[in-house]
Amino acid sequence: LVLEHETVRCAVKELGGKFWEPYDAGTQLYDDRYHCQPSIPANHNELLTVMLQFGHLLAPLVQKTHPSWCKWLDCTSVNEVTTVEHTRLEEVEAVKKALQRLFDVTDNIVDVVLKEMADRGFVSPSGQHALKYAKERAEKESYSPPPLLLKAAVSFRLAKECQDVGADFEFCDDGPVAPLFTSDTSHKHKSSSSIGACSSESFGAWGYQDSGFVVEVREDGSRAVVMKGNRYNISNVPLPRLIPFLEKESQLRVDTRRLSLPPAAHNPTIVNSALQEDDFRKLLEIVRCDQGRVSLEAKVRARHGTGHTQEDMYLIRSDSLERLRLPDAVIWVKTEEEVKTLVALSTEEQWCLIPFGGGTNVSHATHCPPLEQEPRPIISVDMRQMKQVLWVDESNGLAHVQAGITGADLVRQMKERGFTIGHEPDSIEFSTLGGWIATKASGMKRNKYGNIEDIVRDVHVIGSNCGCSQSAGQDDKATSTFGRVSTGIDLSTIMFGSEGNCGIITSAVINICPLPEATAYDGIVFPSFEDGLKFVRAVAKLSSAKPASVRLLDNEQFRLGQALRKECTGFGCIVEYLVKMVSACTNSFSPNKAVCATITYEGSGDEVKYQQRCIGRISSSFGGVSTGPQIGRAGYDLTFAIAYLRDFAMSYHFLAESFETFVPWSRVEEVI
Secondary structure, three states: OOOHHHHHHHHHOOOOOOOHHHHHHHOOOEOOOOOOOOOOOHHHHHHHHHHHHHHHHHHHHHOOOHHHHHHOOOOOOOOOOOOHHOOOOOHHHHHHHHHHHHHHHHHHHHHHHHHHHHHHHOOOHHHHHHHHHHHHHHHHOOOOOOOHHHHHHHHHHHHHHHHHHHOOOOOOOOOOOOOOOOOOOOOOOOOOOOOOOOOOOOOOOOOOOOOEEEEEEEOOOEEEEEEEEOOOOOOOEEEEOOHHHHHHHOOOOOOOOOOOOOOOOOOOOOOOOOOOHHHHHHHHHHHHOOOHHOOOOOHHHHHOOOOHHHHHHHHHOOOOHOOOOOOOEEEEEOOOHHHHHHHHHHHHHOOOOEEEOOOOOHHHOOOOOOOOOOOOOOOOEEEEOOOOEEEEEOOOOEEEEEOOOOOHHHHHHHOOOEEEEOOOOEEEEEEEEEHHHHHHHHOOOOOHHHHHHHHHEEEEEOOOOOOOOOOOOOHHHHHHHOOOOOOOOOOOHHHOOOOOOOEEEEEEEEEEOOOOOOEEEEEEEOHHHHHHHHHHHHHHHHOOOOOOOOEEEEEHHHHHHHHOOOOOHHHHHHHHHHHHOOOOOOOOOOOOOEEEEEEEEEOHHHHHHHHHHHHHHHHHHHOEEEOOOOHHHHHHHHHHHHHHHHHHHHOOOOOOOOOOEEEEEEEHHHHO
16 A cells, blocks of 8 residues: 555554554564564565455445445445544545555556557457456556456456446456467567577477567457568568468367467476486586586476477477476587597496487487486487588588588578578578488478488598598598598498487588579469379479479468468469469369469579479479469468467467478379
8 A cells, every 4th residue: 555554553453453462562472382473475466465354444445436446345345434433534544545546546557458458459358368468557557556456457347348238257367368469479588598598499389489470469350460570571461361261271269369378488397307416517527617508407408308399399388398308418519529528428427418409300309218218317419509611612512511500500601602502401490410411301402402411421420439430531621522432331321310329420521502593483373283293293304404492282281371471462362363364264273172383493594494494384284374483482481481380370279280201103192
């Protein structure tokens, strides 16, 4: 009430409050067994709870001015206090005015919030959301009412509205509540004590913290999905068709007011580390006592013991990680010498090491084996501080690069030098060169540049006994250039797909190519999946005319692409385009059967033109219609949004997964 303690005590006593005699006398009570000294809680909710013990005495003070609050304080109160009966009139009046001020401030906050929500399309919001925004607004006030009061005020208002329309009102504020407006989702980056705990990457969801799909409620009350941030071409573009698409496909209602799972806990519940204090000290010595490069922190260990499967995301967001065995510690190495020292120490101490790159796997590759299979303590070795381009040999088209560099960083550094490696897996923003080698990765432009085994010329590996590479002169570009080696075992072949079992990959020599003179995109629509598949098979038989990337979207993905669009522009214009330009001439296209191939061309200007002519000729023979570069580029960019979309859908009770595999042409129809 923001009043002096003695003022409140005298007023409550005057109103009929009963006190223990020692407290009433202003003394402290001592006896042989107890020491009783009244204390005042610091928490506002606790203070309010104490005040409510005298609610039946305070209620009459606000019976006329605040009848709802009078009933809340004491539902049995019927008689208003007549001030002439009180000898301590000044104190009673002070409490009365303080109560009225408190209730006025609380009512005003709730009224403003409900009006703002109504202005933005929510004329009948849930109690959860009204309370959420009332709490946020209260934090901006000079005096912030306790949440308990805000909840009561919300209940008063919403219950009255329901009563006016003859509806029942039920207010449950348990569980997480989804934000209604885009502005709710801004992130405040918190730096971690661990150097490798990337503050820009989400925990418990794919991608960057400043990106991801959220629901935005527009002024007319309609819902649109928006990609936060500005990293992608699709960012900040309202997508009003996405939620209707999900509802139509599933025949289920998407309740955007309630999340199926809360955001990931900042400090997840996990099993304690098995490392002893002396073990931690030994790890610190390897990194020269840089405490930011060794961590036992729960969140860091959880991130390094999981990947990006939907199961991983569920365990993180439901705070169920105690089901998994996680690394006992995480260490960030910066040099090859540190890796050698760590491996030698681990051999001596009987520790198990698991190399960690970007953690983007969807195969549980970073899960720790259970204790019955691997009783040794497990150390996760984060390689992302080993991210240097050691040298570039332009004459021979080679570069020596440390294995911890991410794809995004490698693309940037090579582009600055006028080169590309041409390897673009879907996870390129976060996955690492070492991870690509260890998982034998493929990329979207494999037609032109090959898979990772076609790009890597040599690897350097630290094993349990020593370090080795194919070329003794790997560290010196003047002596490291070599062609095909036909003698001995090919070390690179052993390391492709090794998943860290044969040692820790510290660097690699890779092929580099000059940046393409020209890049072009196209989208081609086919009447059916069978027609699209015939087209892709024909393209696969081309040689120099083969585009860098060809991706065939089935009808379900095709319709999803339509949903991921703003009003009648971008990817979704395909349907309108077909209806207006094609349907007049043919009845072969149906929105429920049509598929789309997205094409990426790279090379010299003449090469790209030649490829486009060949693709145009082949596509027309299977009934294909070009939709132009805008559609092709949108389809290509859609690849980077799929994982974000999966985690967004998961928040609203939809399960989906993105996974890639290989199938021979002879089995395509069977698999699909």
